[in-house]
Amino acid sequence: MEKLIAEYEDKLSKKLIEDIQNYLPAGTNHAKLKKILDLAVSEYENAKIQPGEAVGVISAESIGEPGTQMTLNTFHFAGVAEMNVTLGLPRIIEILDGRKELQTPAMEIYLKAPYSKGKDVKEFALSLKETKLNDVALEFSISLVESQIDVKLDKEKMKSLGLTNSQVISSINNQLKGFNVKDDKDSIILKSRGKEESLNDVYKAKEKIKDIHIKGVKGINQVLPVRRGEEYIVVTAGSNLSEVLQLEGVDAYRTTTNNIFEIKEVLGIEAARQAVIDEVFKVIENQGFNIDIRHIMLVADTMCISGDVKGITRYGVVSEKASALARASFETPIKHIINAALIGEVDNLNSVVENVMLNQPVPIGTGVPDLIMDFKGKKR
Numbered sequence: 001m002e003k004l005i006a007e008y009e010d011k012l013s014k015k016l017i018e019d020i021q022n023y024l025p026a027g028t029n030h031a032k033l034k035k036i037l038d039l040a041v042s043e044y045e046n047a048k049i050q051p052g053e054a055v056g057v058i059s060a061e062s063i064g065e066p067g068t069q070m071t072l073n074t075f076h077f078a079g080v081a082e083m084n085v086t087l088g089l090p091r092i093i094e095i096l097d098g099r100k101e102l103q104t105p106a107m108e109i110y111l112k113a114p115y116s117k118g119k120d121v122k123e124f125a126l127s128l129k130e131t132k133l134n135d136v137a138l139e140f141s142i143s144l145v146e147s148q149i150d151v152k153l154d155k156e157k158m159k160s161l162g163l164t165n166s167q168v169i170s171s172i173n174n175q176l177k178g179f180n181v182k183d184d185k186d187s188i189i190l191k192s193r194g195k196e197e198s199l200n201d202v203y204k205a206k207e208k209i210k211d212i213h214i215k216g217v218k219g220i221n222q223v224l225p226v227r228r229g230e231e232y233i234v235v236t237a238g239s240n241l242s243e244v245l246q247l248e249g250v251d252a253y254r255t256t257t258n259n260i261f262e263i264k265e266v267l268g269i270e271a272a273r274q275a276v277i278d279e280v281f282k283v284i285e286n287q288g289f290n291i292d293i294r295h296i297m298l299v300a301d302t303m304c305i306s307g308d309v310k311g312i313t314r315y316g317v318v319s320e321k322a323s324a325l326a327r328a329s330f331e332t333p334i335k336h337i338i339n340a341a342l343i344g345e346v347d348n349l350n351s352v353v354e355n356v357m358l359n360q361p362v363p364i365g366t367g368v369p370d371l372i373m374d375f376k377g378k379k380r
Contacts, residue, residue: 052368098311325354
């Protein structure tokens with residue numbers, strides 16, 4: 001077996017040979033292994049591109065042309081208010097621009113048994129939803145004379161969420177400084193420790209305490225248990241990957257978010273690159289288009305090559321181009337040309353854009369080789 005694999009070392013990459021060895025079924029005979037290796041060589045050769053192929057231009061055309069036919073749609077989860085998912089062209093722009101603030105951040109939380117089988121999945125989903133003080137309060141009132149805030153609690157809502165007054169008071173104490181908090185059965189009283197607290201300061205504090213986090217995972221506004229094949233998962237509006245992955249009962253290997261920057265922070269740049277590919281492919285598939293995955297992979301590589309996720313914008317990928325003319329070709333040209341002139345920057349005209357600007361042959365395809373001939377001693 002080892003001798004046969006060694007014969008293919010010059011035909012296949014080291015990584016492909018390792019993968020074949022790792023995934024090879026037990027008891028595979030010599031003839032079957034040769035067939036597998038021959039098939040791998042055939043697929044590998046078909047996947048190669050010609051040297052000098054203009055992959056960037058082809059990828060741009062392949063993604064851009066269907067992009068003009070994309071619809072501006074969003075998907076709404078039936079029966080759940082405020083639960084939409086951005087799709088189509090707005091989502092593609094969101095990903096490729098490298099936007100940190102998403103229109104509709106969302107997660108797909110895969111579960112371990114028994115939740116994945118449907119047992120107590122609704123209760124588990126509700127435990128994920130973020131509860132703020134505003135969600136369990138009936139009203140907020142201010143006493144002008146005593147500079148205090150009275151928060152009337154919704155006892156029924158608190159009971160359904162399994163909350164007590166002491167838990168609410170503990171959360172307020174942890175997140176708000178400068179107030180004494182007192183339990184008054186049906187309400188909670190917050191009195192300023194400062195002797196002369198102005199009405200304006202008390203009002204600001206009243207608005208601030210509405211967003212105090214009481215229970216659940218921060219950032220998750222809505223939850224919806226749905227059946228996916230043979231198991232149940234939880235779809236959320238809002239995202240907080242780092243906290244969700246630490247929860248018991250969550251399958252951390254499959255749980256994902258549509259926020260690529262969160263993935264980068266928690267799982268690293270390779271995971272973020274794969275997320276760019278998956279998210280773009282999901283949108284394109286949803287629109288009914290067929291684009292070769294390698295075009296999307298090239299875009300993902302370009303966005304993540306620096307070790308950070310950078311959008312295809314003048315502040316992202318374009319700002320890092322070595323060519324001053326290429327930078328100038330993409331918005332704000334005068335700024336780039338003046339800055340390059342001030343430091344005496346040299347442009348070697350190695351890429352496509354700058355040669356097009358100067359009306360020269362572009363160095364792609366047959367334009368890649370530079371032929372040099374020595375005419376010394378030769379008769380002309």
